[in-house]
Amino acid sequence: MTPTRRKRLALVAVIVLGVGAATAVAITALNDNMLYFVSPSDVYADAAPPDRRIRLGGLVAAGSVKRDPDSLAVAFMVTDGRHEVPVSFEGILPDLFREGQGVIAHGHLDGTGRFHADEVLARHDETYMPPEVMRSLEAAGHPPEASES
Amino acid sequence: MIFHRLKVGFHRLGSPPTFHKLCRILSPWLWAGFVACTAIGLYQALYVVPPDYQQGDSFRILYIHVPAAWQAMAGYVIMAILAAIALVWRIRTVEIMTMAAAPVGAAFTALCLATGSLWGKPMWGTWWAWDARLTSMLVLLFIYLGIMGLYAAFEDRRKGARVACILVLVGLVNIPLIHFSVEWWTTLHQGSTINLFGESKMHPSMLPPLIWMAIAVKLMFGGALLDRSRNDLVDQDRRKRWIRDVIGEEA
Structure with a gap:
């Protein structure tokens, strides 16, 4: 050279x-x-000031979804396994929204620790498999961990 | 001895007529391979592979989205290697190849963003989110477009190529950012499903079409790169004698 x-x-x-x-x-x-969302534990640790808009991400706690029969209002708990934050939302939820599923809610906390969301997005993890495989995994008692990375 | 012959062969590629001939011979094979692999890949993706347990049939768009994203990034790395060679050795055909790679890479980036958006609306509930993965991919598109614009802005093509090659090297920093964005920060985008050095999170029955499509886009990138390089070379040298010889031979 x-x-x-x-x-x-x-x-x-x-x-x-x-x-x-x-x-x-x-x-x-x-x-x-650079973080797109914060976890319920972050919300507790920071004691996020009310009325500041944040994105809250976590899993919809099993058995926590309550729908109002007369309107589009829905309430559920978002959990990261350690803490839970109650969320209220009024509007149409994405198809993937279900209990145990990852969600990201955009909104603000009120004074009582309830999170008011004006947008709820579903977050899916990186696992892809046919439904039969999922069923046999469940039958064997090993549902894949819903990972939140 | 073998090393010497390889070196001579490499230097011959710097000669426009040899390079022109090589592109003309190789490119139809690459395009044919692309068509064959895409046919197999799309058939398997649409008819053979089972639906996903969560996303049903919608997940099949992955077989376009993921190979396009991989190629957008791999294409950039190839372009950066060519840019380094072009800057150090000042080989004109390599400069031309570097500049020919940008529009192809930009097309794959745009395809990745478009299919991602179409997929995001039904699954996530939004067309777009400013998370680290989506934003860094959009930045990649702008870098590609910037390289193309810079190259086109110079009257002297060789000078334009050299300046744009520096931008190619500067933009290289974005590639690891795209890859690790889903690990370093929280994102709406999922983490990596396919891991080369670890366990993949995709059931083996769903993998074959992804591999076919990944090969297909690589062949297409190669075919488009050689065709574009050849066109640019012919355009630049259109008044030269060797072109007249080659065209005369073809006509």
Whole structure:
């Protein structure tokens, strides 16, 4: 390799490493702002101020969904296994919404610790399998862990 | 001895007539392979593979979405390697190939974003969310478009290619960000289903069409890359004697 080419190769390496290092610093500084949602435990730990809009993510607690028969209002608990936050919502829920399913609710906490959502999104995990496999897993007593990563 | 012949062969590719000939011979094979793999892959994806336990038949869009996303990122890595070679060795055919890769990569990125959006509406309940995965993928599209724009903005094509190659290297930092976005931050997008160095979260009966489609998009990327490179080369050299020889030979 000629000296000129060696110099250019070094320049290429400097560009890639330099931009990488700069980005790593920026990303570390912005880390908290890159989160799309916070968990119920975060809500408890931070004592999130009422009326600040946040996204709350977790699983819909089993047996917690209560629908109002006369309107679109629905109430449920969002859990991460350690803490639960009660959520109320009025509107159409996504098809994947069900108990045990991951959801992300966008809204705010009121003074009593209840979360008022104006948008509820369903979050599915990375597992894909045919229904028969799921049924045999359930029959064997090993339903796959609904993972929240 | 073998190394020497490889080196000579590599340097011959820098010669426009040899490069032109190689593209013309290779590209139909790549396109034919793409058509065959896509046919097998789509047939399996739509008729053979069982529906998903949660998402039913909707999950089948994954067989377009995921290969497109992989190719958008793999295409960028290939483009960055070409850019490094182009900057260090200043080989004109490599500069042309680097610039030819950008529109193809941009097309795969756009396809990934469009199919993701179509999939997101029924499953998540929204077309778009500003989470780390979706946003970094949108940034990738803008980087691709920026490279194309920068290249086109220069009167002197070689100068434009060299400047755009630097932008290619700068944008490379986005690729690990896209990949790890679902691990480092909370996102609406799911985590990785397929892990090369670990357990995949997809039932083996659903895997074959994904592999066929992944091969198919690689072949298509190669075919489109060679065709675009050849076109750009012919356009740049249209007044040169070797082109007249080649065209004369074809006509």
